[in-house]
Amino acid sequence: MARREGKSRSSRRLGILGFVGSATAAWMAVALLGPAERVSAHIVPAEKLHPAVASYRRMVFLLNLNPVLWDEVHKDSEVIAAYAGRVAPAEGEAYKHAADAALTRVMEAAASADGLGPQERKQAARELFELSTRAVARTVAAQLDAAEKSLGDYSKASRALNEARQLWAAFEHEIRHSDAPFFAEAGKCWLTMSSALGNPGVLGAGYVAADASAFRAEAGEIRGYLAASFGAEYRAPELGWLQPLPVKSPTFSASAEVPARLPPGSEINKQLPRPRQILNMTARGVNESETVLIALGDMAFDSPYIFGEPAQSLQISCNTCHNKSITNPQVFVPGLSHTAGGVDVSSSFFAPHANNGHFDPLDIPDLRGIRFTGPYGRNGRIGSLREFVRNVIVHEFGGPEPDPLMLDGMIAYMNEFDFLPNEKLNAGGTLSGKATDAERRGEKLFRTAFAGMNRMSCASCHIPSANFTDGRRHNLGTVKGSGPYSRDGALDTPTLLSAKYTAPYFHDGSQPTLRSVVEWFNAQFKLGLSTAQVGDLTAYVEAVGDGEEAYEDTMHTLEAEMEEFSFFLSAYEYLKRSGKQELIGMTMQTIAGEIRAHKWDVQDQQYLPVLDRLAELMDEAYTASQRGDVAAVDKKVAEYRKLYEQQKENLK
Amino acid sequence: MRAQVRLLAVALLVFIGVKAAWAQPRELRIVFIAYENPDQLMEDVRPVVAYLEARLGRKVRPFVASDYAGVVEALRNETADVGFMGPLQYLIAHEQAGAQAILGEVYNGQPWYTARIFVRKDSGIRTLADLRGKTMAFVDPLSSSGYLYPLETFRRAGLLAKREEAEQFFRKIYFAGGDEQALRAVLNKFVDAAGIGQYSFAMLRPEERDQVTYIGESPKIPSHCVVARKGLDAASVAAVQAALLALNDGPNRGLLKQLYNVDGYVKVTHETFAETERIAKEYGFLKKR
Numbered sequence: 001m002a003r004r005e006g007k008s009r010s011s012r013r014l015g016i017l018g019f020v021g022s023a024t025a026a027w028m029a030v031a032l033l034g035p036a037e038r039v040s041a042h043i044v045p046a047e048k049l050h051p052a053v054a055s056y057r058r059m060v061f062l063l064n065l066n067p068v069l070w071d072e073v074h075k076d077s078e079v080i081a082a083y084a085g086r087v088a089p090a091e092g093e094a095y096k097h098a099a100d101a102a103l104t105r106v107m108e109a110a111a112s113a114d115g116l117g118p119q120e121r122k123q124a125a126r127e128l129f130e131l132s133t134r135a136v137a138r139t140v141a142a143q144l145d146a147a148e149k150s151l152g153d154y155s156k157a158s159r160a161l162n163e164a165r166q167l168w169a170a171f172e173h174e175i176r177h178s179d180a181p182f183f184a185e186a187g188k189c190w191l192t193m194s195s196a197l198g199n200p201g202v203l204g205a206g207y208v209a210a211d212a213s214a215f216r217a218e219a220g221e222i223r224g225y226l227a228a229s230f231g232a233e234y235r236a237p238e239l240g241w242l243q244p245l246p247v248k249s250p251t252f253s254a255s256a257e258v259p260a261r262l263p264p265g266s267e268i269n270k271q272l273p274r275p276r277q278i279l280n281m282t283a284r285g286v287n288e289s290e291t292v293l294i295a296l297g298d299m300a301f302d303s304p305y306i307f308g309e310p311a312q313s314l315q316i317s318c319n320t321c322h323n324k325s326i327t328n329p330q331v332f333v334p335g336l337s338h339t340a341g342g343v344d345v346s347s348s349f350f351a352p353h354a355n356n357g358h359f360d361p362l363d364i365p366d367l368r369g370i371r372f373t374g375p376y377g378r379n380g381r382i383g384s385l386r387e388f389v390r391n392v393i394v395h396e397f398g399g400p401e402p403d404p405l406m407l408d409g410m411i412a413y414m415n416e417f418d419f420l421p422n423e424k425l426n427a428g429g430t431l432s433g434k435a436t437d438a439e440r441r442g443e444k445l446f447r448t449a450f451a452g453m454n455r456m457s458c459a460s461c462h463i464p465s466a467n468f469t470d471g472r473r474h475n476l477g478t479v480k481g482s483g484p485y486s487r488d489g490a491l492d493t494p495t496l497l498s499a500k501y502t503a504p505y506f507h508d509g510s511q512p513t514l515r516s517v518v519e520w521f522n523a524q525f526k527l528g529l530s531t532a533q534v535g536d537l538t539a540y541v542e543a544v545g546d547g548e549e550a551y552e553d554t555m556h557t558l559e560a561e562m563e564e565f566s567f568f569l570s571a572y573e574y575l576k577r578s579g580k581q582e583l584i585g586m587t588m589q590t591i592a593g594e595i596r597a598h599k600w601d602v603q604d605q606q607y608l609p610v611l612d613r614l615a616e617l618m619d620e621a622y623t624a625s626q627r628g629d630v631a632a633v634d635k636k637v638a639e640y641r642k643l644y645e646q647q648k649e650n651l652k
Numbered sequence: 653m654r655a656q657v658r659l660l661a662v663a664l665l666v667f668i669g670v671k672a673a674w675a676q677p678r679e680l681r682i683v684f685i686a687y688e689n690p691d692q693l694m695e696d697v698r699p700v701v702a703y704l705e706a707r708l709g710r711k712v713r714p715f716v717a718s719d720y721a722g723v724v725e726a727l728r729n730e731t732a733d734v735g736f737m738g739p740l741q742y743l744i745a746h747e748q749a750g751a752q753a754i755l756g757e758v759y760n761g762q763p764w765y766t767a768r769i770f771v772r773k774d775s776g777i778r779t780l781a782d783l784r785g786k787t788m789a790f791v792d793p794l795s796s797s798g799y800l801y802p803l804e805t806f807r808r809a810g811l812l813a814k815r816e817e818a819e820q821f822f823r824k825i826y827f828a829g830g831d832e833q834a835l836r837a838v839l840n841k842f843v844d845a846a847g848i849g850q851y852s853f854a855m856l857r858p859e860e861r862d863q864v865t866y867i868g869e870s871p872k873i874p875s876h877c878v879v880a881r882k883g884l885d886a887a888s889v890a891a892v893q894a895a896l897l898a899l900n901d902g903p904n905r906g907l908l909k910q911l912y913n914v915d916g917y918v919k920v921t922h923e924t925f926a927e928t929e930r931i932a933k934e935y936g937f938l939k940k941r
Contacts, residue, residue, distance in 0.1 A: 044857055155718050158829065165833075176840075187842030191789060191826040194833070199793045202721045202741050203728065203748045205937055206794040600858050612862075
């Protein structure tokens with residue numbers, strides 16, 4: 001389904017510029033139209049930002065982290081400098097000089113024997129933040145100057161105004177939340193300036209003269225605000241998190257909270273088509289309505305409310321990274337990720353108290369068959385899945401101590417995750433009659449002891465009869481240690497089952513394909529495999545990692561999602577009997593949020609109001625649960641179930 | 653005498669041949685409109701140009717204009733043969749430069765779209781009449797879906813008789829410069845309502861969409877069109893039509909993404925725009941005859 005927009009000016013611009021290479025955009029379609037038009041609303045398109053703004057906002061995010069990725073900061077400062085240099089050459093040059101000097105200083109300190117101390121880091125981050133904030137504010141003013149000077153030349157003036165308007169977005173989020181009166185005022189200023197450009201008409205028809213005085217007045221207001229807030233004297237207030245707050249504005253609200261955001265370049269959408277999740281109980285044909293502990297765990301797995309801030313506000317749940325219990329190879333957050341599908345969960349962003357102080361993003365693991373793959377964590381540091389999940393909630397995503405019942409539920413749910421069925425493997429992990437000759441040759445190599453591997457074979461660790469893992473940790477030299485002769489490089493042996501669908505590979509996602517993994521072993525351990533043998537071994541590993549129907553055969557996920565929400569709700573009576581009011585509230589909140597996230601997927605939009613009502617019923621049930629009104633919650637839950645049963649054929 | 657007749661016949665044939673060659677220039681010049689980055693646009697349309705060259709058997713030269721005035725001007729002064737534009741711009745180009753619409757774009761299976769009047773759901777505004785004395789954002793004074801048809805929507809609701817009355821009906825009118833800017837002005841409460849193209853709604857993020865709705869819809873607007881300059885020979889027009897229509901179902905359908913992301917094309921004639929022409933005259937964009 002192609003994306004569609006309004007058919008004038010900016011909308012058409014998006015049409016021609018926005019679609020190229022954007023799978024996300026391809027899934028954005030039409031809303032509020034009719035049966036023919038669809039959207040995949042849970043696939044949220046990236047905000048469109050001016051490159052200098054994207055760099056500024058990403059840089060501000062990076063500067064707040066510990067550690068700061070100075071190389072990345074440098075790249076963004078270069079973008080800002082290049083743009084500022086084009087718009088206001090003298091100031092752009094001054095910015096570049098000052099930013100480069102600060103970065104050189106801090107990077108030299110970081111590389112020195114003493115390393116970079118916290119105070120030095122914070123000071124350098126503050127300096128770069130202030131420099132960049134002033135520089136970007138200056139570009140807005142410079143573009144407004146350019147637009148004002150070009151009034152009468154519509155093309156030129158509108159381009160400059162458009163640039164200025166886009167640059168304003170560098171500060172808009174903070175102004176919106178901390179200075180609402182000026183946010184509204186500025187909105188009118190931009191509209192007035194746009195109107196004051198006039199219109200050149202077409203061959204004389206529709207000509208409207210520019211209104212220079214109206215333009216000047218509004219441009220002056222924006223310039224004045226920026227000069228007062230982020231001008232030459234700007235110093236960041238001592239508030240901990242660096243962000244461009246307009247503290248000098250008379251209407252600034254010091255008590256306002258500015259919601260956290262992920263930086264430009266982030267991707268936390270789930271993949272489409274979805275990976276096929278196999279729950280053992282479902283595969284056995286169990287009626288889901290009576291597996292309430294699993295239902296509770298499924299809800300918690302999909303709920304951002306088990307986490308703390310900022311994960312909760314950003315609507316991040318376990319399902320974000322382990323989409324349908326698998327892995328989400330798209331996840332990327334600048335400053336936290338080194339490659340798509342990897343995140344540093346021991347960083348200062350989600351849970352500053354548990355930051356380990358160094359950048360160590362890990363490839364997001366596939367959770368299929370997790371009951372067979374302990375110990376947990378890439379370095380196998382925790383033996384108990386329950387303890388591991390608690391650690392994720394509390395110390396990786398800043399959540400409160402989880403309710404023991406909820407934790408039990410999550411483990412019950414996760415223990416249902418099965419590997420993909422694989423017809424090429426027998427129960428003991430040997431190849432079945434479905435395997436090819438190349439795969440059989442590969443199997444032989446897999447079980448061959450190599451001198452380079454201390455007379456061990458691949459199968460020594462990836463034990464075929466033990467789901468292709470040995471449950472132990474080995475140091476293969478893939479981890480850069482803390483220092484010479486350190487012993488901190490051992491990693492848990494990953495299973496090879498279903499691995500064909502979990503690229504990239506290794507703890508850091510450094511190997512893009514299974515063949516590259518085989519080649520790495522061949523080179524690292526001097527196995528002496530010929531190219532043909534590498535091919536055979538790869539074929540075997542791919543056969544082991546294969547599986548039937550790895551992805552769902554539809555792009556429309558609403559029907560399955562709605563069924564899942566009913567499954568969540570099946571735990572309600574049990575939670576009520578157990579007196580778990582908090583978990584009841586969490587269930588309602590999660591269902592309401594999930595319906596709203598998925599509702600735009602509905603293929604026939606006349607049923608949007610049904611979805612709205614279902615979400616409202618969960619809101620109302622949540623409110624009632626918060627005031628302890630059990631009867632009201634009962635009523636809302638019953639209404640929800642009834643409406644869903646009546647309408648479920650339409651909610652696809 | 654017979655020799656003279658033969659000579660005359662040969663001369664006539666040569667003349668016809670030369671005229672035919674003259675009438676069909678070696679290259680076809682197409683003007684595209686770029687709102688942001690012209691270099692990027694030229695890059696994006698490269699496969700389209702290659703397709704057309706192969707299909708038409710002649711060189712195709714793309715040009716970029718930064719606004720519709722540039723497109724229309726290029727057709728008028730014959731620096732371009734074919735261009736892309738909205739219905740209102742086409743009508744002006746037709747009136748003043750004899751341009752002819754040859755194809756219409758298809759959106760969601762239809763060669764038309766509508767304008768809608770969007771408001772915030774929590775604004776308390778339920779009808780078009782509620783917008784009396786309120787602030788209004790349009791896109792551009794020369795926009796079909798972002799001005800002309802929204803005004804027509806109010807006129808048909810009996811709230812306005814002509815364009816000038818809009819100034820009195822609304823407390824303040826803004827031209828936001830784009831559909832998205834106008835819609836976001838509503839979302840952010842800078843204005844009470846926006847009159848814009850129906851598809852603009854998809855520009856909002858999912859959580860934003862829940863905050864706005866529309867309270868009025870215009871009559872059908874003919875879709876944006878492919879326009880040939882006055883005097884472009886019939887063979888070239890037919891060839892361009894056939895080449896672009898072949899994208900609808902053919903193996904090169906993917907190229908439609910590069911052509912403003914449309915679903916396809918249909919043949920149109922000037923008659924397709926008759927109602928728009930009538931409205932445009934009412935509002936003074938075209939001369940009344």
